[in-house]
Amino acid sequence: MNKRDKKVSVGIVGVGHLGEHHVKHFAEMENVQCVGFYDIDPVRAVLIGEKYKVKPYDSLQALLSDCDAVSIVTPTDTHFHIASDCINVGKHVFIEKPITKTVAEAEQLLTLANTNDVLIQVGHIERLNPALIPLKNYSISPKYIEIQRLAPYDVRGTDVPVVLDKMIHDIDILLFLVNSNVESIDANGISILTDSIDIANARIRFKNGTIANITSSRVAQDHVRKAKIFQQDLYITIDFLLGLTEIYRVLDPEEPDPDAIQDVPFQYGDKKKKIVYEKPEIPTLDALKAELENFANSVQGSATPIVDGLAGKNALELATNIHDLILKDLH
Structure with missing residues (x-):
């Protein structure tokens, strides 16, 4: 067989x-x-x-x-x-x-x-969030990324710091989007309700020049899981919670865009451009089911892991470096 x-x-x-x-x-x-x-x-x-x-x-x-x-x-x-x-x-x-x-x-x-x-x-289930699916249709080369992951307090998950519980999701996405090694990290955080870090922020500079600013909290009033991606002639906003992706592109006036919902012409100097707005349809997807199906298919040999062991190790390494910097700053 x-x-x-x-x-x-x-x-x-x-x-x-x-x-x-x-x-x-x-x-x-x-x-x-x-x-x-x-x-x-x-x-x-x-x-x-x-x-x-x-x-x-x-x-x-x-x-x-x-x-x-x-x-x-x-x-x-x-x-x-x-x-x-x-x-x-x-x-x-x-x-x-x-x-x-x-x-x-x-x-x-x-x-x-x-x-x-x-x-x-x-x-790393967020890698299978359907709001990320439209990005495969674009050449992603970000210069600046901003990600927020905020949640009200829940006793589950408090056995580990917020960087390793929540921020690590966004670190994995970040490393997936930015094909470059980390050059430097600035980080800070604070403990509020638990004995470990409850709110954390990190500013990460990659060797290719990309800057990322990520914030995580487990003592927020509401759930927020959003990302903004900026690069030349392209701006993408993602709401992981709502499954909503919005894309703004700068094109030449005569350049067609069949996916555009709206376009706005503008001019700077003697250059004429237009901003087009796209709101791609997001498929309904059970991310955990898809993740486990990918595992089973990978064991069978018909697929490869979406997040393999090396990617998991790399996300943990960056998360650990961020957490250690926060602890060093606190002490």
Whole structure:
């Protein structure tokens, strides 16, 4: 049987709030056999097992003996040891973000995965936000990017600083959009409700000249998830929460734009131009389902991970550098 025709047997480790959704989606996929899950809470395990008709295992080792791939949905400080156990016995792994607690751990996982010829995919779900889809139709070479990710206080996620909980989403998007190494970072932040950083801001300069300003907060009044991208003759605004992308382009007066909703002519000096406004249709997409489908397809060999282990490590490394700068400034 061809590898692509064989169902992928997947197990889940951790069936808390997010892990339950992993069980649900994998159980519904036609090319996946959801063999079961392991969770340290036996009461929760019985509940999820009965709800989705999926087998709860009493140990990680027992689960690993029955699957090809594992989805790890546990607290960050457990990622390295669980993923290592999986990779060492030849299992492909999906790891919810951040990939690990430390960059050194992430680097060790990448080495292990290469040695054991397995793939790592990291759950940076915002990369699959449908509002990003229209960008593939444009040549993106940003000079300035501004991103805000604000949320009201929620006790879930407060076990890690806001940079590693929320800002890391935007760091991953930033590294995806800007094809350049980081040159310098300025960062500041403050603790308000917890013992770790609750609000953070970073200004990042890349070696190609791009500047990015990103802000994250988990003590805001309302949810805000927005990005603005500026480059020569192009301005893009993205609302990740609403799934809304708006595009403004500068064109020559005679240059056609079939996607334009509106155009406004203007003149500076002896040059005549027009600004065209586009509002592309955003498809409806369950980002988590799409992310997990990508993982299953990647294990089968019909796709490649949208966010692979190296991308997860790079996002963690920049996030860690930002967080360390904030702590240094506070002390």
